[in-house]
Amino acid sequence: MSAGQVFASPSGKRYDVIIVGGAVQGSAVAWFLLDNPDFNGSILVIERDPAYEFCSTSRSNSCIRQQFGCEINILVSRFGAEFVQNLRQFMGGDERVPHLPIRNFGYLYLAADENTANALRRAQALQQACGAGTRLLTPGDIRERYPFLAVDDIILGSLNTRDEGYFEGMAMFDWLRRSARERGAEYLANEVVAMTLNRAGTDVESVTLATGETIACGTVVNAAGPRAAKVAGMAGIGELPVEPRKRFSYVFSAETPLSRDLPLTIDPTGIHMRSDSAHYLAGCKPDRDDPVDPDDFDDQPELWEEKVWPVLAARIPGFEAIRLIRSWVGHYDYNRFDRNAILGPHGEITNFLFINGFSGHGLQQAPAMGRGLSEWIIHGEYRSLDLSAFAFDRIVHSIPFAEDAVI
Ligand SMILES: Cc1cc2nc3c(=O)[nH]c(=O)nc-3n(C[C@H](O)[C@H](O)[C@H](O)COP(=O)(O)OP(=O)(O)OC[C@H]3O[C@@H](n4cnc5c(N)ncnc54)[C@H](O)[C@@H]3O)c2cc1C
Known part of the structure; x- marks a missing residue:
């Protein structure tokens, strides 16, 4: 201790x-x-x-989504969304309990190959059957909705903006x-x-x-x-x-902010990025995703410069000029x-x-x-x-x- x-x-x-x-x-x-x-x-x-x-x-x-591959995980998250948005009622109407709306910018999964695209198609059908609002997007749809995203290498996207995004x-x-x-x-x-x-x-x-x-x-x-x-x-x-696995999170600002909220976008590289109030947040795993000591929270500072930022700038050319504000290391409770x-x-x-x-x-x-x-x-x-x-x-x-x- x-x-x-x-x-x-x-x-x-x-x-x-x-x-x-x-x-x-x-x-x-x-x-x-x-x-x-x-x-x-x-x-x-x-x-x-x-x-x-x-x-x-x-x-x-601190994000919530409906876009899972197992039906039960969709239902589990649906109750999560109901609970968080009605926390005060669940807690007996206690007026000290705040309202916790979900910031519904959604998750946007991007597929750059047919296997991944087929997985998105299957998942969307399942999610829709469970009542989630997931839609498949062509690269053209993505461009129209999020003109700042470069999607030349993308063949399909999947987006849900209902009960999906950031919550407190x-x-x-x-x-x-x-x-x-x-x-x-x-x-x-x-x-x-x-x-x-x-x-x-x-x-x-x-x-x-x-x-x-x-x-x-x-x-x-x-x-x-x-x-x-x-x-x-x-x-x-x-x-x-179950083992501790390191995950790296980065909050950054952009010299020219995007024209609208960035959904939690999962790049085909596995790096994810999203709006974070007035800033942005990105996350990644290390190159070797091994279990770590539960007390090991050491950073790998080169990851930001060498791995994360290049992916951000390629996916969103407007992210060429960004400034890292803070970063942290956390452990997933990973079921291998x-x-x-x-x-x-x-x-x-x-x-x-x-x-x-x-x-x-x-x-x-x-x-x-x-x-x-x-x-x-x-x-x-x-x-x-x-x-x-x-x-x-x-x-x-x-x-x-x-x-x-x-x-
Ligand atoms: C970077 C990162 C991003 C994430 N993003 C999301 C997200 O967007 N959405 C989402 O839903 N989830 C997300 N998660 C996952 C989520 O945070 C965890 O799955 C969840 O918080 C696990 O909660 P827990 O209570 O099981 O574990 P923990 O929060 O780890 O709590 C376990 C507690 O047990 C205590 N403990 C351990 N051993 C003992 C002992 N022997 N005696 C007494 N106390 C002990 C620890 O001190 C600790 O406080 C993320 C996780 C990380 C690291």
């Missing part, structure tokens, strides 16, 4: 639900549990970085956490360092804190983001395929197995629950996933939306449930 960390002790010795990690997923689970009249248990949320400086949540780009993800997270606390969840600034199982190895009996205390639990939720595999390892679960969330119980240690592996789209998924896991804890089944496709068993049986629309 970092120097100056404030340790705090829990008020009780046993909690019905212990949540390891108090960022957006952990707080969403706590909030949805406490919002459900059928739940009357106790909740302890343990967070090793209570300033939330390093978690994925704080380093996110940190405000949503702040309110989930604040409201969960006000409704009775206890948040602890501490770190879970070990777990003890019962003799049969079928239940986690207790967690041990960095300060030495042992706390008994009914259910334990792994909401540890990029550190999820380490937390699973504490229960003897060795096969959680199939890039989809892992949700619900472990097959053998049945009171150990996963909410992990969001692979770059976890902020928008937190409402549906938090609600789903709370239903699982209370009722032993998903009630609002069937999330069983995300079950951990698919890892054990090596049956991937792949999401290809990962940015």
Whole structure:
């Protein structure tokens, strides 16, 4: 733990639900549990970085989209859009809760080859069937709508401007956490360092804190983001395929601003760019996308000059003259197995629950996933939306449930 960390002790010795990690997923689970009249248990949320400086949540780009390749991810995001835009109603009309509109500039996927174009065509048909407003655009359509984009190499685009764009993800997270606390969840600034199982190895009996205390639990939720595999390892679960992967974000200004909002445009190189209030934001992964140490946030300063800026300037000639304002490094909680969330119980240690592996789209998924896991804890089944496709068993049986629309 970092120097100056404030340790705090829990008020009780046993909690019905212990949540390891108090960022957006952990707080969403706590909030949805406490919002459900059928739940009357106790909740302890343990967070090793209570300033939330390093978690994925704080380093996110905070966008939401309907353009996924799996139907369930479209439905999960549709609930995310409903939740964020009606946060105050969901929180009982509390007038302190802000309105959080989505800035609907949309995502624009660009295909430069037939394989990618066919994938966009298939995805658009699926998204439309799920009620999303995705449209396919010819290069001419793109030019007409966004005259500043160079599309000579592009054969197809796909765009949705309904419930798709930027949202105030940190405000949503702040309110989930604040409201969960006000409704009775206890948040602890501490770190879970070990777990003890019962003799049969079928239940986690207790967690041990960095300060030495042992706390008994009914259910334990792994909401540890990029550190999820380490937390699973504490229960003897060795096969959680979630790892920290670096992602680089850049905010820049343009000498000549574009004539209209730039959608979150996914270039065929994988580099993405979008409007960010009066500025612009771009993002990329490193050339070698390997897992990293969870404490490694070192920048690679050459990436901006050598990799990102040339792509920006080629796609938008007006971006020849831009100025980097700030940049940061964040970690995806990357599921290397199939890039989809892992949700619900472990097959053998049945009171150990996963909410992990969001692979770059976890902020928008937190409402549906938090609600789903709370239903699982209370009722032993998903009630609002069937999330069983995300079950951990698919890892054990090596049956991937792949999401290809990962940015
Ligand atoms: C650059 C970047 C851009 C992104 N853009 C988007 C986007 O546009 N839209 C979107 O939907 N998603 C996006 N994401 C993904 C999204 O931010 C994450 O999927 C989501 O925030 C994961 O939330 P989490 O609560 O699971 O994990 P985290 O936010 O990482 O939280 C996990 C918490 O667990 C704590 N913890 C870990 N181990 C322990 C322990 N042993 N004891 C106690 N506490 C522990 C950590 O300190 C941390 O606070 C982006 C991510 C990055 C990095």
